[in-house]
Amino acid sequence: MSLRDFLSKQFIDVIEWVEPEDGILAYRYPMQDREIQNGGKLTVRDSQMAVFVNEGRVADVFGPGLYTLNTRTLPILTYLMNWDKAFQSPFKSDVYFFSTRLQTNQRWGTPNPITIRDKEFGAVRVRAFGIYTWHIADPKVFYTKVSGTRDVYTVPDLEGQLRNTIIGRMTDTFANSQVPFLDMAANQVALADKIAGQLKQGFADLGVALDGFVVENLSLPDELQKVLDQRISMNMVGDMGRYTQFEVAQSIPIAAANEGAGTASIGAGLGAGVAMGQAMMDALKGAGTSGGASAAPSASAAAETKFCLNCGKSIPKVSKFCPECGHAQQ
Structure with missing residues (x-):
């Protein structure tokens, strides 16, 4: 050469x-x-x-x-x-x-639940996750503030910074929002747009542009979700009387499936459930009346009768045997 x-x-x-x-x-x-x-x-x-x-x-x-x-x-x-x-x-x-091409399907999520103050539930902890898309928009700013003189700079090198920025902005959005959790969960697109609007300037400061932001899921921790499910069930049932009927109806298949239980025990369980429901209904009606005189007849009537432990029928309190089924009473 x-x-x-x-x-x-x-x-x-x-x-x-x-x-x-x-x-x-x-x-x-x-x-x-x-x-x-x-x-x-x-x-x-x-x-x-x-x-x-x-x-x-x-x-x-x-x-x-x-x-x-x-x-x-x-x-x-x-x-x-x-x-x-x-x-x-x-x-x-x-x-x-x-x-400068799009960096798609970038995942974000809350490593720990975010505590927010909700109008309906009080202080609750919320989890969320989704995806976002971005690209380098200003290479001069990106070189000056982010990549510097390194030979190679990759997406994972910046991923942690962007994800933590998202979580911080989400916390601020939830803290300043007056929207109940149930409304936020039902309007995830609007929530994503609001969060994205607060994120764009922070991304631009690094020389990158936020092209898309999606909230895929917004949920409560398991223990709070169970409480929410119970509340939804109560709202669907309505009043206490319907709730009692609902509980009794739910117990019938369970009792029928219990082959070891006799007719007496099944009847006793149903009778006890009906008796409890009736007592709660009477208490609620008594509390809703104005004055003790109007509540006295209900208490007196309840004191003169009882429920058969076998068939659940209302019978006189002094009866030793049920006039309907003949079962001995205690």
Whole structure:
């Protein structure tokens, strides 16, 4: 190999980068001790941007296209290097490529429940998770504040920062929101739009743009979800009388499935349930009347009767046997 051939290999005629894999955000073109040839070619593909850095200062930024490197295509670099004339010799500069394509299906979620004050439930803890999409919008800001002089900067390097920013904004949104939890859970699209609006500026400060934000699920911890389920059941049932009927109806299949239980025990269970329901109804009616005189007849009537332990029928309190089924009473 001649000296001329050796020297020719120290000059870079073509600068380009093809992403070898997903997840690379910034890539430093390997310069080593080589210099960029005057009139060399720079290829920036779609979904890429290139940044020239001279002596630690960002000089020129290139979008997608094919460029011939000279003083016309490198005006800022020419100014920084104080070239009075069009340069004719190779020059040295660091070149960084940035991937500007969408980073899709990025996951976010609350590692711990967020405590909020709800109008209906009081203080509750809420969990949420979903996906978001973003891309590098300003490579100059991204280089200055995020990636720096690293040879390679990847999505996982930034993922933690973005996810924690999302969780922080969500906490603020929930704390300042006067919307009940049930309404938030039923309007996840509107909730996502509100959170995204608060996130965009924080992302822009890092040189990236938030393109999409989705709330996939909003839920309570298991113990609170059980309480909510019970409340929904009560609202569906309505008043206490219907609730008692509902409970008795629920117990019938269970009693029928219990082959070891006799007719007496089944009847006793149903009778006790009906008696409890009747007593609760009487208590509620007595509490709803104005004055003790109107409540006295109900208490007196309840004291004169009882329920058969076998069939559950109402019978006189002094009866030793049920007139309906003949079962002995205690």
